[in-house]
Amino acid sequence: MKKLYFLTILIGIVTSCDKYLDIEPKGSVIPTTVEDYDLLMNSVHSTSNESVLALTADDFDMRFKDGDIKQPDNQEFQMYSWGDLRFYNPTYPVNAWNSAYANIYTNNKVINEVMQSNLSMGYTEADKLSIQAAAYYNRALDYFFLTNIFAKAYSSSANTDLSVPIVTIADATQSGLDRASVLEVYEFIISDLEKAMENLPAxxxxxxxxxxxxxxxxxxxxxxxxxxxxxxxxxxxxxxxxxxxxxxxxxxxxxxxxxxxxxxxxxxxxxxxxxxxxxxxxxxxxxxxxxxxxxxxxxxxxxxxxxxxxxxxxxxxxxxxxxxxxxxxxxxxxxxxxxxxxxxxxxxxxxxxxxxxxxxxxxxxxxxxxxxxxxxxxxxxxxxxxxxxxxxxxxxxxxxxxxxxxxTLVKEFQGETYKAEPNSGKLVLPIPAQVMKFNPSWKNN
The missing domain is CATH 1.25.40.390 (Serine Threonine Protein Phosphatase 5, Tetratricopeptide repeat)
Known part of the structure; x- marks a missing residue:
């Protein structure tokens, strides 16, 4: 069964908001008031994709360069050298994927539920709209990073180039998910931002x-x-x-x-x-x-x-x-x-x-x-x-x-030269094995 694998969603949500949240048996957060949803947005103010972004590009070097680190399980080296074993281990969590979809889970919950929430002291109906708008913006930002990490750059073939799944509900067990095209993800991002524009404050x-x-x-x-x-x-x-x-x-x-x-x-x-x-x-x-x-x-x-x-x-x-x-x-x-x-x-x-x-x-x-x-x-x-x-x-x-x-990006490391030639595919990160395990029918990058 196809499932989008969310690791660390509950950790991220619960540790940020455990003072006011109940947890359903399946691990879903149960906010009920506008204030609850407002506080829930506090868990999406950071992202954890910087190591993938820094090491795959050429603005930063590996911090530790000594010793025998050219190993399959050294993912920093694999990313730095554009290796074939990036994210190959199904037990290896990839923050660039997990952190983004954890944020998206939270934003989906806010987008879909805040308008039906109970008013809290000091909140108005207009606050519901602005909180929802903030969630639209944050979801768009996460999808921007996801598609640019795990897909090709937008081009004339965007309608057929595979990107990441578009998830719009807060359900970590959602089935039947497929990779959307780069075009579809960009259209989704722009749509979210246009919705956010309607109700965000100056x-x-x-x-x-x-x-x-x-x-x-x-x-x-x-x-x-x-x-x-x-x-x-x-x-x-x-x-x-x-x-x-x-x-x-x-x-x-x-x-x-x-x-x-x-x-x-x-x-x-x-x-x-x-x-x-x-x-x-x-x-x-x-x-x-x-x-x-x-x-x-x-x-x-x-x-x-x-x-x-x-x-x-x-x-x-x-x-x-x-x-x-x-x-x-x-x-x-x-x-x-x-x-x-x-x-x-x-x-x-x-x-x-x-x-x-x-x-x-x-x-x-x-x-x-x-x-x-x-x-x-x-x-x-x-x-x-x-x-x-x-x-x-x-x-x-x-x-x-x-x-x-x-x-062409060129890096020197322990006497060896590594290159990422234009359009060689080395700059498109593979879908993590941890995710592919739950979605074996997906075509990987």
Whole structure:
């Protein structure tokens, strides 16, 4: 029987909310009031896919490189080297899958039930709508990461390329599930965000709850990866126009308070579960495109540790998986460049870079001999601006659809060279064996 295997759903929900939840025999949460559903949303403010994203791309290295670690059960090495044994063990839990579907389980429960819940003191019918809208947004964000990890990049074959199952009910034993297409998942994401847009507030009560800017910025990101630059530009404009979120000045900020500047740039926050300690250090490949003396995105957030190399400063803020205003500026610049609006693209690049680089010299039109050179620079600047959000893997996958920007990832490890060639399939993660065990009819990647 086909089942979507949810591991850690109850652990995640119960540990976050055990002070007010009852558990049915099958392990389902039983909220009854609006406040219950509001509190339930507290369990979806983080995601645990950072090790897959970091190690499969090339912005981070493995933290521990010594010893005989080239073993099938060393999944960090398997991901880092694009090995054939990634997630091969049916007893091995894969957080990039389990964490996302645990969040989706919670969001489905809220979406489907909150409107029928009893009013709590201090809550109104309008609060039901905003809580439901937040769940739509969060579900869309999880599906965005799932499809970009476990499926090919959106392309002309999106209607036949397999992605992940679309689950819309809170039932961990649901049967008859199949992998949806990449097109279907993207359409589902956009539909959820359009629903969220109708009832989210202009400003969130807390930073971990989405608002209208969160929706605009995520729609801009989604349309960018879909290759729809007009729509991505439209929503980037809307996100940037929101006055409550402004581009922070890293150059003139006190290093002791840079975390506050970073946080203010976020429309809302979805924390990575354990980025600073997960397994990695800044890669040489990324360091080579950062001006380590002038670029604040390097020296404000990273430092050298003798045993591990260049890593996050332990006192700095947690990176955010959701979009920021900085991402919107570089997204808009790329869209302008792809749509032939060179001057506007350069203006956005300068607006962003003058807040990031000391002693900055503005870019000029003469610095780019062609539109292709400008787009390439935008893609490189995107890497510098968004590496803390772990978007590099997704960017390489979409770049590989275009011969002008396709890239081969190369890593050196213990005297051996590993390569992920464009469209080799190595950047599409396999469905975990733990999941395939319950769905043997699925075709794996």
């Amino acid at each position: 400003k969130s009560k807390t930073h971990v709850r989405p608002n209208i800017g969160s929706v605009y910025s995520l729609l801009s990101r989604v349309y960018l990866y879909k290759g729809d630059y007009e729509k991505s530009l439209e929503y980037a404009n809307k996100a940037i126009e929101i006055n409550s979120v402004v581009l922070g000045d890293y150059v003139n900020s006190d290093p002791k308070t840079i975390d506050k500047i970073y946080r203010k740039e976020q429309y809302s926050v979805r924390y990575f579960g354990n980025t600073k300690a997960y397994q990695g250090a800044l890669s040489t490949a990324l360091k080579n495109i950062l001006d380590t003396k002038q670029d604040t995105r390097y020296y404000q957030f990273f430092t050298y540790y003798a045993n591990y190399g260049i890593e996050y400063k332990t006192t700095r803020t947690e990176p955010n998986a959701a979009p920021s205003v900085g991402e919107m500026y570089i997204t808009r610049a790329e869209c302008y460049a792809r749509l032939g609006k060179k001057d506007l693209a350069i203006a956005d690049l300068n607006t962003l870079r003058e807040k990031r680089l000391k002693n900055y010299t503005p870019l000029q039109s003469a610095d780019f001999s062609s539109d292709k050179d400008l787009i390439k620079f935008c893609l490189e600047e995107r890497r510098r601006e968004t590496f803390q959000s772990h978007l590099r893997l997704f960017d390489v996958k979409r770049m590989n659809l275009e011969p002008d920007f396709a890239t």
